[in-house]
Amino acid sequence: MDRHLAFVSLPAHGHVTPTLPVVAELARRGWRISYATGEQFGFEVEKAGATLVRTSTPAPAAPPPTVTGPAVVASFLQRIVVDARTSLPVLTAHFRADPPRAVCYDATSLAGRILAAETGAADVALLPTFATNERSSPFARAGAPPPEILAVVREMADLAAAHGVELQRGVGILAPASLNVVFVPREFQPGADTFDGRFRFVGPSPGTREDDGGWSPPDEPVLFVSLGTAFNDRPEFFRTCLEAFADRGPVAMAVGQHVGVDGLGAIPGNIDIRPWFPQPAVLRHAAAFVSHAGMGSTMEALYYGVPLVCVPQMLEQEANAGRVAELGLGVRLDAAGITAADLRTAVDAVTTDAAMRTALDRMRTAVRGAGGAEAAADAIEAHLTT
Known part of the structure; x- marks a missing residue:
């Protein structure tokens, strides 16, 4: 047959x-x-x-x-x-x-x-x-x-x-x-x-996407920021990220197809802004991921053991973010009224929490297994x- x-x-x-x-x-x-x-x-x-x-x-x-x-x-x-x-x-x-x-x-x-x-x-x-x-x-x-x-x-x-x-x-x-x-x-x-x-x-399976040559990693772990491919028309959120992460180490920020970089104001030298990044390639070198918590992004983060700062935009993402927080793999923030201080505190928390690191290592083993x-x-x- x-x-x-x-x-x-x-x-x-x-x-x-x-x-x-x-x-x-x-x-x-x-x-x-x-x-x-x-x-x-x-x-x-x-x-x-x-x-x-x-x-x-x-x-x-x-x-x-x-x-x-x-x-x-x-x-x-x-x-x-x-x-x-x-x-x-x-x-x-x-x-x-x-x-x-x-x-x-x-x-x-x-x-x-x-x-x-x-x-x-x-x-x-x-x-x-x-x-x-x-x-x-x-x-x-x-x-x-x-x-x-x-x-x-x-x-x-x-x-x-x-x-x-x-x-x-x-x-x-x-x-x-x-x-x-x-x-x-x-x-x-x-x-x-x-x-x-x-x-x-x-x-999940990253396939060949983790070897995408369209991005060269910096010499130290990067903070990755992305709201995915759908509900990403959030210029005010990206402006808050610029304020939060200026001069704090390398940042890769994907703003999608709707947000014009020129309208975001001054771009700090440590932040690389593009419509898209090859996500698995970036996550291989990421210290943390500020994410909408779409399931694809969540799974790719966990595949590489990257802690999540979840900023969900819709019901499905809320469910994913809740599970991330429940399992100690990251934190969830409310998209409404989020401040630069909120983002800085959350990123500092997920990158220094020893118990979270243990949970991430355990989940990375499960994901790959x-x-x-x-x-x-x-x-x-x-x-x-x-």
Whole structure:
């Protein structure tokens, strides 16, 4: 039988990037991989050894908002609906002519779940964040969804039902797949012992990104500052960082695509500001990471044993930051009203706390021992032989 796999993901860094080392490992093992996502990820997909199947999910109409809330969550869920409606005709036509053995889809991809059901291929969900079930959900404290979110969930349910797929009720959106590959280690997953054998906690894989030559490390450990690739339009936050860390050693600060460096004022000589940095390459040389606590960034920090100063911007990041603080791997700050003194105190704390250093070393061992891309590929191959 043809060794063909389909990967399906929303066109977003936090969803595509964790999967690419798995794609590369499967390609190395002789699998032929078709990866369905947005054209902007074509270079990375093909570099990993897959063939791009271009979807046409429209980009958000405006930059991410500076204030998060139910409307933002509803907007994201609406993107999932739009992605499914626009992608399914492309996916159905492509994979009807070239059927895959399995559909490995981002856990938020309704299109991927429907494609697996319609083709009869094995279903493999790829989870870039915490797994959830009836007994363990880091998002449960959010309470009942507000009306604007429920309206979109109903729309998702109707679309799924039209394709013979039933949405899960109560926990998450889509029910677990027959195999669920989670890109966090068991030691970081809340309630890990409540998940059955359908869940494999493999942790992150930096892949070739840790050897990116686009940045030369200084002679001493660097402080890294980044709010990730989405909710990063925070010029006031970056100005506070400039005040906090001027003349305190080398700083690498990623401000994203929305913040103009010229509008931040005078830049201290010790701070290197760019839209983006090769994150794993910087974290290899980092003393601390001031971060939005997105799961990809959190996992990469823990992979290198870097303490976190978490400044979460949205619910998912709040959950990640809470887990970081709970396990003694960093501290959490409130993004509202944060001061330069708050940032300096937090960085000093995480870089001098001996107990935190012990916890970080223990978690780094766990993260690296989870197996990463090789463990994910092993799980997928084993699933296809059962």
